[in-house]
Amino acid sequence: MKLSVVMPIFNEERTLEEIVRRVLATDYEIDLVLVDDGSTDGSREIMKRLESEHDGIRCFYHERNQGKGAALGTGFKEVVGDVVVIQDADLEYDPQDYKILLHPIEEGHADVVYGSRFLGGRYVRVHLFWHYVGNRMLTLLSNMLTNLNLSDMETCYKAFRIDVARKLDIQSRSFAVEPEMTAKVARMGVRVYEVPIRYAGRDYAEGKKIGFKDAVLAVLAIIRWRF
Ligand SMILES: Nc1nc2c(ncn2[C@@H]2O[C@H](COP(=O)(O)OP(=O)(O)OP(=O)(O)O)[C@@H](O)[C@H]2O)c(=O)[nH]1
Numbered sequence: 001m002k003l004s005v006v007m008p009i010f011n012e013e014r015t016l017e018e019i020v021r022r023v024l025a026t027d028y029e030i031d032l033v034l035v036d037d038g039s040t041d042g043s044r045e046i047m048k049r050l051e052s053e054h055d056g057i058r059c060f061y062h063e064r065n066q067g068k069g070a071a072l073g074t075g076f077k078e079v080v081g082d083v084v085v086i087q088d089a090d091l092e093y094d095p096q097d098y099k100i101l102l103h104p105i106e107e108g109h110a111d112v113v114y115g116s117r118f119l120g121g122r123y124v125r126v127h128l129f130w131h132y133v134g135n136r137m138l139t140l141l142s143n144m145l146t147n148l149n150l151s152d153m154e155t156c157y158k159a160f161r162i163d164v165a166r167k168l169d170i171q172s173r174s175f176a177v178e179p180e181m182t183a184k185v186a187r188m189g190v191r192v193y194e195v196p197i198r199y200a201g202r203d204y205a206e207g208k209k210i211g212f213k214d215a216v217l218a219v220l221a222i223i224r225w226r227f
């Protein structure tokens with residue numbers, strides 16, 4: 001099975017090389033699509049070097065920073081694998097979990113799989129309390145409007161069979177992309193599964209960027225994409 005990994009990258013020079021190494025170290029035939037979202041640190045130079053050093057890496061660049069959704073939109077237009085998985089460029093999510101994430105698709109049960117941080121993965125860094133509450137509220141609101149009972153709508157680890165990935169037609173620029181993809185998947189009526197994954201969350205000192213504004217945008221996106 002060929003796996004397309006779409007990686008959105010915005011100023012991730014500290015972790016980029018290591019996360020790419022971990023993706024390439026998995027047991028899958030990897031098509032790695034790196035999308036720079038207007039980075040101003042050394043990320044672009046690292047991407048160019050990695051692309052020249054390894055087969056199976058393709059790089060795309062945004063002139064300006066537009067948001068995670070925009071980067072995914074660019075990346076999803078390029079995928080060629082049987083399955084597509086989203087991989088953030090920090091080290092919060094571990095590619096060693098692809099095996100468990102892709103299992104329901106490989107067994108022929110699922111069309112879409114979400115890796116959940118709230119289902120008892122082997123370890124999960126303790127969440128900041130108010131982040132956790134925000135996450136639960138966004139997932140609850142999304143569930144109310146999609147009638148899917150997900151435990152972690154905002155997770156980065158979302159895997160799609162290629163036919164579903166091609167139909168997503170991502171429009172959101174920002175982190176609103178998570179509820180957008182979820183609402184669209186729900187409307188398609190495809191088979192959605194969840195599995196427990198590990199999560200080594202970072203804090204603000206380690207480069208965490210997401211904030212209250214993103215939560216507000218997510219609420220608006222959940223409502224918008226429902227209708
Ligand atoms: N924050 C942010 N991330 C972006 C943007 N464009 C692409 N990304 C990438 O999107 C992925 C997710 O961003 P993160 O900031 O890690 O978002 P998160 O994991 O939800 O939140 P934290 O890690 O807690 O900040 C990373 O690989 C980023 O490099 C952008 O405009 N802003």
Ligand SMILES: [Mg+2]
Binds near residue numbers: 088090092
């Ligand atoms: Mg992150």
